[in-house]
Amino acid sequence: MEYIKQKLLKKGEEERLVVKRLISEFGSTVLESVNIDQVLTGMKGITGLLTVTSKLNPNTGITYRGYTIPEIQQKLPKVRPEGEPLSEGLFYLFLLNEIPTKVEVDALSREWVSRSELPEHVMEIMDAMPLTSKPMTQFSTAILAMATESKFQKAHRDGLHKNDYWNTTFEDVMDLIARLPVVAAYIYRRNYKDGKFIPPDPNLDWAANFAHMMGYDSDEVYRLFRMYMMVHADHEGGNVSAHATHLVGSALSNPYYSYAAGMLGLAGPLHGYANQEVINWIFEMQEEIGTSDTEEEERAKIEAYVRKTISSGQVVPGYGHAVLRVTDPRFIAQQLFAQKYVENDSLVNTVNLLYDIVPPILQSLGKIKNPWPNVDAFSGSLLMHYGIKEHFFYTVMFGVSRSLGVLAQLVWDRMYNLPLERPSSETLEFFKQKAGI
Numbered sequence: 001m002e003y004i005k006q007k008l009l010k011k012g013e014e015e016r017l018v019v020k021r022l023i024s025e026f027g028s029t030v031l032e033s034v035n036i037d038q039v040l041t042g043m044k045g046i047t048g049l050l051t052v053t054s055k056l057n058p059n060t061g062i063t064y065r066g067y068t069i070p071e072i073q074q075k076l077p078k079v080r081p082e083g084e085p086l087s088e089g090l091f092y093l094f095l096l097n098e099i100p101t102k103v104e105v106d107a108l109s110r111e112w113v114s115r116s117e118l119p120e121h122v123m124e125i126m127d128a129m130p131l132t133s134k135p136m137t138q139f140s141t142a143i144l145a146m147a148t149e150s151k152f153q154k155a156h157r158d159g160l161h162k163n164d165y166w167n168t169t170f171e172d173v174m175d176l177i178a179r180l181p182v183v184a185a186y187i188y189r190r191n192y193k194d195g196k197f198i199p200p201d202p203n204l205d206w207a208a209n210f211a212h213m214m215g216y217d218s219d220e221v222y223r224l225f226r227m228y229m230m231v232h233a234d235h236e237g238g239n240v241s242a243h244a245t246h247l248v249g250s251a252l253s254n255p256y257y258s259y260a261a262g263m264l265g266l267a268g269p270l271h272g273y274a275n276q277e278v279i280n281w282i283f284e285m286q287e288e289i290g291t292s293d294t295e296e297e298e299r300a301k302i303e304a305y306v307r308k309t310i311s312s313g314q315v316v317p318g319y320g321h322a323v324l325r326v327t328d329p330r331f332i333a334q335q336l337f338a339q340k341y342v343e344n345d346s347l348v349n350t351v352n353l354l355y356d357i358v359p360p361i362l363q364s365l366g367k368i369k370n371p372w373p374n375v376d377a378f379s380g381s382l383l384m385h386y387g388i389k390e391h392f393f394y395t396v397m398f399g400v401s402r403s404l405g406v407l408a409q410l411v412w413d414r415m416y417n418l419p420l421e422r423p424s425s426e427t428l429e430f431f432k433q434k435a436g437i
């Protein structure tokens with residue numbers, strides 16, 4: 001991987017100077033003013049972070065290093081021309097801002113397999129966890145347990161120049177990304193299958209290997225996993241999992257601690273846990289409304305169920321977004337995937353029907369800023385279709401894919417020598433005074 005490091009350093013040294021110059025020469029340039037409601041509603045819309053891997057436009061959705069999801073699907077190397085892009089290529093793009101060749105992507109696949117062996121104590125710690133503990137508890141515990149391997153932490157302890165932080169961070173990030181699917185697949189095997197560990201296949205790419213280690217070996221599931229990893233990989237810097245990873249990393253905590261923090265944020269119902277909630281909610285709805293004789297009757301029953309969810313003070317999972325103001329292009333990518341490869345699946349049909357029914361109801365509330373579906377509204381129905389029915393595991397899958405973007409960003413955080421994150425906070429008195437109340 002020396003050539004990746006050399007490229008990274010070349011770009012990094014140039015960009016690091018730009019960041020330095022922005023701080024020293026243009027530090028007092030005003031970006032925007034901040035309103036009270038922005039502070040009190042989760043810092044929405046306040047530009048407070050530097051993130052290079054991706055950018056979220058409220059009206060057009062995510063771009064990865066400037067490329068939309070359809071462009072990514074078209075431009076990144078694939079196993080077959082009509083297939084889905086390889087995750088290795090996406091990581092390469094996040095890291096180096098270049099579309100890699102298939103040869104470069106294959107080298108990364110081999111590198112990740114070569115780094116994928118878990119330390120013995122990590123397996124033992126996973127084996128010691130009760131099966132009653134949530135998959136995300138097991139996942140984040142295993143990530144923390146892997147911190148014994150941190151090359152960054154060791155180098156830092158031994159006295160590391162800050163301009164070299166990126167180097168051992170890159171090494172940790174590569175190890176971590178290589179091992180996350182192994183950890184996740186083992187959690188899956190222990191919780192839902194025979195508990196036997198399936199080793200990675202050195203001939204498979206990262207996403208396909210994840211499916212393989214979970215026990216799914218077909219070109220169709222490999223293709224699904226490649227698409228799944230791609231759509232969940234990054235969503236600029238302010239979302240909870242990305243921001244938590246960055247924030248903890250800013251204290252120079254090692255990449256394992258940083259990513260574990262991100263995963264604990266992903267586990268929340270307003271973030272990545274929503275992908276399980278969508279399936280839970282649909283199943284509960286189906287149980288309550290039963291079968292219908294006509295589509296009209298079914299629509300009326302679903303509508304009533306959606307209204308009941310809202311009136312009981314709950315959110316409709318998979319709908320709404322803190323930034324997006326349109327249907328999430330990641331939802332659309334999955335819908336197109338289903339149109340292409342999935343024939344007449346009743347759960348997928350229900351998800352499509354909900355897309356018709358839910359937004360007008362949410363819109364009619366008059367308070368929700370975005371009534372459209374997000375990435376989580378579709379993903380579960382696809383996994384179910386391909387036989388991965390254990391929906392309590394779905395957030396772990398989201399967690400594996402999110403590593404591609406936020407850990408590439410962590411390398412850049414260290415390359416730029418970004419300092420400790422420390423915004424200020426104010427008391428209620430301050431806001432009352434500002435408002436004159």
Ligand code: CMX
Nearest residue numbers: 270271272274315316317318319320321322368369370374
């Ligand atoms: N169903 C019902 N009400 C909703 C809603 C939904 N899906 N989404 C938002 N609202 C409500 C909010 O609860 C809020 O109500 P109050 O003013 O009474 O508190 C109001 O609409 C305004 O909220 P908002 O500004 O539009 O949304 P936020 O930026 O505060 O929150 C999000 C965004 C995603 C947390 C929210 O839309 C939500 O809870 N959605 C459902 C959970 C979900 O799908 N999360 C996954 C997001 C994608 C991801 O990170 O994976």
